[in-house]
Amino acid sequence: MRVLDLTWGDDAFPLRFTATDDGPVMASVAQGVDAAEPRRPEQRARPALVEALVLGEGRGLNSMRAIRTTVGDRLRHVEHREASLDRGRSIEIVQRDERTGLVAATTIARFDDLAAYRVTTTVTNDGAAPVVLQQVTSGTFIGLTGHLGATAELDLWTARSEWCAENRWSSTALSGAAGFAEIDTELHGHFARGSIALAGHSTWPSGEWVPVAVVENRDTGRALAWQVEHNGPWRWELDQLFDPAEALALALLGPTDLDHAWTTRLEPGDSFTTVPASVALADTGLQGAIGELTEHRRRSHLDAHADSARPLIFNDYMNALMGDPTTEKLLPLIDAAASAGAEIFCIDAGWYDDDGDWWPSVGAWEPSTVRFGELGLPGLLQVIRDRGMTPGLWVEPEVVGVRSPVAQQLPEAAFMRRGSVRIVEHDRYFLDLRSPDARAHLDAVFDRLIGEYGARYFKWDYNVTPGSGPDSDASGPGEGLLGHTRALLAWVEALRARHPGVVLEACSSGAQRMDAATLARFDLQSTTDQQDARRYPTIATGAPMAMAPEMAGNWAYPQSEWSDERIAFTLVTGLSGRLYLSGNLDRLDERQLAVVREAAAVYPAVIQHHAHALPAWPLGLPAWEDAQVALATATAESTLAFVWNRDADATSAVLSFPALAGSGVEVETVFPTGLPAWPTTWDAEAGALTVDLTGAGEAARVLRLSPAR
Structure with missing residues (x-):
């Protein structure tokens, strides 16, 4: 007998929750799908909303998938309740497994007027014996093919990501050679055991793959996007099911035993809460689903106002001082940055180093005694203020170099340890933010840099990662690492509450920590360490798949030996997100500086536009070496198109703007x-803009498309 059948959420794309008295609660993204009842238990085509792998209980059907867990099968609906939230609503669904006493409370929340849902699950041991969890889904969703269409019509979009090559998006046909195989489930009597799955590891959640993906129907435009919102390990998987009416399931998880050596032991009365994950639905393709996620990300951001104006930043590192700041090098750069229109000047790595080897000496965050002469670092920061800019500093606070005195000053418990040995990678130890001593050290560092030196901007870097994590005071390294990553987020929130006037930039060897949990707590994200301006557009164009466009800190680093076109090329990259200036501006001549000043002059209007716009890709998401690359950000009033040509022999490019079709x-x-304009032709019927690139060479432009008057 059915005990629950509830439709909840967005009017156009609601979720449907169903349960029978002999089965668990299931969550469907398709309101109207009713799959056939299974003939045998192993054919159960509808995974539970909560799938919990428990030591000693295992799976009902053995595989390495997250679904079909024995405890998940046994969960039964207890109650559900709705609640009002700030700008939204939530529903909590409570289930219980009578055999173990585990109670699973799943909360699904959404902001008003968005077809996007955030899900977490809290598992409580209400039984009499300890329980060891090996993995728990934040949420598992069925009805994917009911919403999207048949598997043969679907493409999966994912992004490889690594240092200097972030955001490389590509699609895979779910029924192709790299997709699901048709095994004839009717003949074999149950569904397949394999998955299409991705996982992120350690504390670089986007160091291998971006924790965002989209499934899109290439014919109808129906789309489903999701993101795992964790600054540490994660996993998602698509699973084939038995019934053609519900042929796919999506499971979203944080760390697992299989992927990340994570388990946690729940004594009677103990609870564990999964990492958040979100899904978004649309019928306007990948762009529509990402548009829903974009607004969801904006509304999820920590309520921080120090960066509300999004001032123009100059940083001395990229293709400039490269970690070797001195008074002699900085003074002309400070003058040039101020002259160009920068409002923040950040001194990057090396400001604390005395011997020229800044990498293994981080940790104390005291200024160098040899780099800055009579002025000293405080004097240089005052020069920055005198030139009308806010001073900033590069920090890498979560690590301590092996040559830093802090490595001996702090107690062992302040560092990540495994097998009672400090974890060390590339001449750095890792602070364990579960430790009060580690947190107290960072409190003192930031209070000094903010209070004594007056720094109001921090480029927060993170260039090494500790592997599976610390096992001290934990059941294993996975649990230790999860405790650390959660403590870090809580510490950042406390820092922002204590110093509300400070702006924080997230950087992790470029964008190795480009996850929604980090992004929600920082003001902008450095998108890469890529020093080749020609390769950067692919990275910049893919960034709004993972973050709101106004958060994408895109470097622009003009050089005196470059042509005006090449200088404009790098500045267009910067303007396609949040313009982040660097380069040897002090070496530019007046003509070259004029190009930079023009970009700085248009930046306020561009970034204001980005902050209310949704991203689009008029040439599709680019491959790494595509000859032409384009990103658009669109509001109801206008569309900005950022177009790069990387083929000197190209003659034209056709950009698609379907939302503008049918109008002038x-x-x-x-x-x-100040450089030659690119001739354009508009095809109103097709919604296509043809750009004439004849003779343009390698160049870039920012174009505005507005309704004809």
């Missing part, structure tokens, strides 16, 4: 206006 459009060049 005016096209103007926003930047650079």
Whole structure:
């Protein structure tokens, strides 16, 4: 007998929760799907909303998938309740497994008017004996093919990501050679055991793959996007099911035993809460689903106002001082940055180092005694203020170099340890933020840098990762690492509450920690360490798949030996997100500086536009070496198109703007206006803009498309 059949959420794309008295609660993203009842238990085509792998209980059907767990099978609906939230609503669904006494409370929340849902599950041991969890889904969703269409029509979009090559998006046909095989489930009597799955590891959650993905129907445009919101290990998987009416399931998880050596022991009365994950639905393709996630990300951001104006930042590192700041090198750069229009000047790595080898000496965060002469670091920061800019500093607070005195000053418990040995990677130890001593050390560091030196901007870097994690005071390294990552997020929130006027930039060897949990607590994200301006557009164009466009800190690093076109090329990259200036500006001549000043002059209007716009890809998501690359950010009033040509022999490119089809459009060049304009032709019926690239060479432009008057 059915004990629950509830439709909840967005009017166009609600979730449906169902349960019978002899089965667990199931969550479907398709309101109207009713799959056939299974003939045998092993054919159960509908995984539970909560799948919990418990030591000693295992799976009902053996595999390495997250679904079909024995405890998941046994969960039964207890109650559900709705609640009002700030700008939204939530529903909590409570289930219980009578045999173990485990109680699973799943909370699904959404902001008003968005077809996006955030899900977490809390498992409580209400039994009499300890229980060891090996993995728990934040949520498992069925009805994917009911919403999206048949598997043969679907493409999966994922992004490889590594140092200097982030955000490389590509699609895989779910029924192709790299997708699911058709095994004839009717003949074999149950569904397949394999998955299409990805996992992120350690404390670089986007160091291998971006923790965001989309499934899109290439014919109808129905799409489903998701993200795992954790600054540490994660896993998601797509699973084939038995019934063609519900052929796919999606499971979203944080760390697992199989992937990350994670387990946790729940004594009677103990609870564990999964990491958050979110899904978004649309019928306007990948762009529509990512648009829903974009607004969801904006509303999820920590309520921090120090960066609300998004001032223009200059940083001395990229293709400039490269970690070797001195008074002699900084003074002309400070003048040039101020002259160009920068509002924040950040001194990057090396400001604390006395012997020229800054990498293994981090940790004390005291200024160098040899780099800055009579002025000293405080004097240089005052020069920055005198030139009308806010001073900033690079920090890598979560690590301590092996040559730093802090490595001996702090107690052993302040560091990550495994097997009672300190974890060391590339001449760095790792602070364990579960430790009060580690947190007290960082409190003192930031209080000094903010209070004594007046730094108001921090580039927060993180260039090494500790592997599976610390096992001290934990059941294993996975549990230790999860405790650390959660303590870090809590510490950042406390820092922001204590110092609300400070702006924080997230950087992790570029964007190795480009996850929604980090992004929600920082003001901007460095998108890469890529020093080749020609390769950067692919990275910048893919960044809004993972973050709101205004958060994407895209480097622009003009050089005196470059042509004006090449200088404009790197500045267009910067303007496609949050323009983040670097380079040897002090070596540019007046003509070259004029190009930089023009970009700085248009930046306030561009970044204000980004902050209310949704991303689009007029040439599709680019491959790494595509000759032409384009990103658009669109509001109801106008569309900005950022277009790069990397083929000197190209003659044209056709950009697609389906939302503008059927109407006249005016096209103007926003930047650079002092270089030759690219002729354009608008096809109103097709919603296509043809850009004439004849003779353009390797170049880039920012174009504005507005309704014709």
